[in-house]
Amino acid sequence: MRLRTWAFCLNEANQNLLRNPVLAIASITTTAVSLLVLGVFLMLSVNVNAIATSVESQVAVRAFFAKNVSPSQEASELQTVRGWSEVRTAALVTKEQALAQLKQQFGNQAKVLDSLGSANPLEDSLSVTAQKPQDVKDVATRLADLSGVVHTTYQSAVVSRLFALINDVRIVGLAIGVLLLIGSLLVITNAIRLGMAARRREIGIMRLVGATESLVHWPFILEGLILGGIGAIAASGLAYWSYVAAYHSAVRSLPFLPLVSPSPIARDIALLLLVLGILLGAVGFRISVRRLARI
Amino acid sequence: MISVRRVQKVYPNGVTALRDVDLEIAKGEFVFLVGPSGAGKTTLLRLLFREEVPTSGAVIVNGHDVGRMRPRQIPYLRRQIGVVFQDFRLLPQRNVQENIAFALRVIEVHPREIKRRVAQVLELVGLSDRGFALPAQLSGGEQQRVALARAMVGRPVMLLADEPTGNLDPQNAEDMMRIMLEINRLGTTVVMATHAAHLVDRARQRVVAMADGAIQRDELAASYHVEVTR
Incomplete structure (x- = not known):
């Protein structure tokens, strides 16, 4: 037109x-x-x-060591994990640190933990975050295969x-x-x-x-x-x-x-x-x- | 120019409007279609500009088989045909010039050419001084002359008029008739369906009388009713 x-x-x-x-x-x-x-x-x-x-990529995978694992073995496992390409950060959390975190999370109800006395039922663990969210599951599986690790958790349910x-x-x-x-x-x-x-x-x-x-x-x-x-x-x-x-x-x-x-x-x-x-x-x-x- | 061959038209509601109609109209003829209401005059006209298609038979207009025409060709057929109705069909919000120019604007004629042709055709129908009037400001006769001007402004080879004087007083009807005869004299084939016996009798043109969907009589230089030999 x-x-x-x-x-x-x-x-x-x-x-x-x-x-x-x-x-x-x-x-x-x-x-x-x-x-x-x-x-x-x-x-x-x-x-x-x-x-x-x-949020998902920030989800930490925790790998808990058996009680009898020595600190030096824990340190060497930490080095191994840090070498993995899909891992972003990895840190060792001692059972003392874990208890302190727990007390902090409980806030003013932390007194309930006093009943534990000097005993610490917690375990040393590795706290690992992945590069990519889809790597989280893989990282968890590999951590579970490490010697001395008894079990692993990550907050998949939340995600x-x-x-x-x-x-x-x-x-x-x-x-x-x-x-x-x-x-x-x-x-x-x-x-x-x-x-x-x-x-x-x-x-x-x-x-x-x-x-x-x-x-x-x-x-x-x-x-x-x-x-x-x-x-x-x-x-x-x-x-x-x-x-x-x-x-x-x-x-x-x-x-x-x-x-x-x-x-x-x-x-x-x-x-x-x-x-x-x-x-x-x-x-x-x-x-x-x-x-x-x-x- | 027009060749209607063994045409039958049955509407979807079962009414048979035309039965076996044969009609030949040559270029430059003036033909009155007469007969009572319901005789099939309007249907015949509507077949010619492809508003309807025949149920059987062929309608040939200007060399085209209208019934078998592809839809996209229809506009080009209609550009060769001017049509006038009893009820004028003007656009009320546009003035006389705009109403006539509308027919050329929608077929993409150049504005300068439109202006020239509108002036010509207004002169033909004797409304040169009413170009800026709105349809509501015109008499019925003037409105019908505007409709006629609009039908003619595209320079059609044939003019079809369906009871063009049906809504007009005798004087205006006669003016209208005079203009249509003038248009015919200038070379346009005219087919006019009408009940106006006195106009038909005066004009002495070919008369095709229809009744009940069939052609009863087809005479040259004839009158509205069958003439008794004097």
């Missing part, structure tokens, strides 16, 4: 929007809100995932529960987002259909005088793209801006949290929302197009 024909289609699309501004605003806001919700869940999910990953929780959050977020997207799709479709009904006479005349079907369709395609697009621009701008803002304030107040820097991720999510919004408009037109054929 020629440029002035595009201008004609755009003008027709605009008139459709202006003819029913309330519906246009409703379409744009529902699109923006649903995309924004989706975006926020994506951002949360990405970050919770990052936090969980870092797997954390991951299950993240997964649930992600599914719920996705479900809410998808439901909202369907809602906004219906609103957009409705807006396009009302436009078709309002332009019934025009469409009839266009076909009568020999306008091609693509020229009949384009004003409505553009209408869908405008509705979806404006909603998407609002949502993706808001998502991007709020991510950057939230990231900077979180980094200041919670510096220990391993949050995902906005530089690639906020932009990617904003782009994704933009594409989704435009897609909504296109799909909205696609759904309404059968109505157009009957006019």
